[in-house]
Structures are given as C-alpha cells and as structure tokens.
Amino acid sequence: MADTDWRSEEAYSGLKTADAAELAWEWLRRDRDYQEDYKRLSRRQRSSAAAGEFRRKWGLSFSC
Numbered sequence: 001m002a003d004t005d006w007r008s009e010e011a012y013s014g015l016k017t018a019d020a021a022e023l024a025w026e027w028l029r030r031d032r033d034y035q036e037d038y039k040r041l042s043r044r045q046r047s048s049a050a051a052g053e054f055r056r057k058w059g060l061s062f063s064c
Contacts, residue, residue: 037057
C-alpha cells in the first residue's frame with residue numbers, strides 16, 4: 001500500500017462496497033502507533049495476555 005497514490009480513485013475502488021469492519025481495518029492498518037504495537041507483539045513471544053492486551057487496546061475482535 002505504500003506505493004499507492006492516495007489521490008487515485010482506482011486505488012480505492014474496492015472500498016466503495018466495503019462494510020464498516022473493512023473500512024475500520026483500512027484505517028487501522030495505516031495507523032503508525034498500531035503498526036509499532038503490532039511489530040512489538042510480533043517480535044516477542046506471543047502470550048495470550050499480550051495478545052489480549054493488544055486486542056483490547058485496538059478494539060479488535062476476531063471471529064470466523
């Protein structure tokens with residue numbers, strides 16, 4: 001996404017039909033604080049406590 005021209009309508013055409021969760025993810029994944037937290041979580045051993053705190057901090061909920 002770093003190469004994407006944010007002014008290009010074509011680059012974001014898929015978002016025209018996105019639901020709220022998809023739009024939230026598009027915003028969140030660009031957030032520098034989120035990126036740094038994710039990198040820190042990925043570098044250390046993932047305990048359920050660390051993952052839980054990460055999910056709570058960023059309001060994440062995963063369902064299948």
